[in-house]
Amino acid sequence: MAVARAAGKLRGRKPKLTPAREALLVDLHKTGQKSPSDLAELFGVGRSTVYRAIERATGTTAPAGPVEGTPAPTISRGAGPRSSSAASGG
Secondary structure, three states: OHHHHHHOOOOOOOOOOOHHHHHHHHHHHHOOOOOHHHHHHHHOOOHHHHHHHHHHHHOOOOOOOOOOOOOOOOOOOOOOOOOHHHHOOO
16 A cells, blocks of 8 residues: 555545536535535535535635624523413413
8 A cells, every 4th residue: 555655546535526516616606506405416416515615615614603793593481382271270
């Protein structure tokens, strides 16, 4: 293996997307023409491959949480669907 590595023959799995196709994928995403799911189907790859290609090209990932400046959603913790007679005990 050391001889193959030195000769540049040991490369591992070949990438599913060529550099040209990956650049096209990123361009389609940047222009907003296709969603990541659409791109995955169009190029015959998984969504994770699409997100990885976008991350390599832009150096960022999609935000995991809410966008800064937007209020957090509120969760009601009231009595729920109980009727008033059941809640009063009687």
